[in-house]
Amino acid sequence: MYGKGLLEGLKITVGHLFGKTITQKYPEVKPNLPPCTRCFFELIEEKCIACGICANACPNNVIEVQSVRGEDKKRKLTGYKMELGYCLFCGLCVESCPTDALNFTQDFELSCYHRDNTVYYFVEGQTDENSVEDKVKKSEA
């Protein structure tokens, strides 16, 4: 019958009219993201054993782990740097972490104006001077 599809369409839209809106009023109301959303990382320092497996697993060399050997010959984390500009959020680092110290979070508000701001330091008190690259540069100079 002609017009059956038209009536079907009208039925659907009137259902939408009285149904709930699916729009999220974003800045006022934070969206409820799915639990496995890959937005940002969180590092639990107490759990981290500074093994560097995450840095090895990363295909883009995003992660840089700095550590010192303690008196008990155990590694102690001193710096954890991520250059998120290169990160493709594959999750291999999170997967490979043996102690579940590295996890994804749902904080997606990461936009920034400068490329420098995409570099994140996860250990408090850590400065860029400790980074390996700088040491290399210094030794070259």
Add this chain to the structure above:
Amino acid sequence: MEGIFLRIADFAKQLFSSLNFGPEITSILMALFHVSAIIGFVLLNVLVLVLLERKLSGYFQQRPGPNRLGPNGAFQTIADVIKLFGKELIIPKAADKWVFILATIVVFIPAVMLYAVIPFGKKMIAIDLNIGIFYFIAISSTATIAFIMGGWGSNNKYSLLGGMRTVAQMVSYEIPLVFSLLGVIMIAGSLKMSDIIAAQKDVWFIILQPIAFIIFFISSIAELNRAPFDLPEGEQELVAGPYTEYSGMMFALFFLAEYANMVSISAIAVTLFLGGWQGPILPSWMWFVIKLYIMIFLYMWVRWTFPRIRIDHLMHFNWKFLLPLSLVNIVITGIGIKLVNWLNWF
């Protein structure tokens, strides 16, 4: 409540006659009073309709629509109007200046003139012409010229093409629109608005003429240039058609005329098919407004449900389907009227 507007009119009449200008000037003043009331009604409706359209389109698409300005976005239209007032009026250098400017006026004047014959309620009709519906059709078809004027005056090939497309569509769809009204007029036996309403005292013409109503509804959508027949504008894919070069208040006038036409054609649908202002308990003008907004809701519902159809399908649909159907409807109505008369005669 029933006679509230009539009482206001009487009060104005007494006020004007107490000024002792003589009967001619008093009648001119009264006409001005009517015109300003109608323009007020039109503008008020447009304000409400723009917001209603945006809110409803939002709800139909599962989003809240404008919701920032005022309670639930209620002041959005006011902000839009202020924005349009503030915009610069740009007249292209190569444009045919007079035609370009006149088009905005030519599109708006018929839109307001149409309200002369619309019965807003019991005895609430500006002029109850005995050719009321004929007047309506004649005036509404003059709006077509404004689109070709706008398209030609802009001196822009897209505008001209858009204008020609609009005219082709509007002229074509006017035929089934008028033919669908013929059935109603045949049953009512009059072109006068008040007679047509009186004829629907027992049963509305939408029940006697359902096919005519559907034809009227479809062709009026095309006549209003609304989706799914909004080929003249085609916001998303075509340049805005004849409106391309217009800006600021001149664009707003086209916009205003579009919504004014929507109100007037809904009013005609109410008068001819939905029993006009007749209804129980509530005052007549309130019934008219309720029915009017039901019609407008239908137009909006259709607009935000169906996708735009192609221009050749549009024309095929008109000439090969709607027009023959409306002719058949007239023939069947004629036979029906004869049969009823014949049965009554026995």
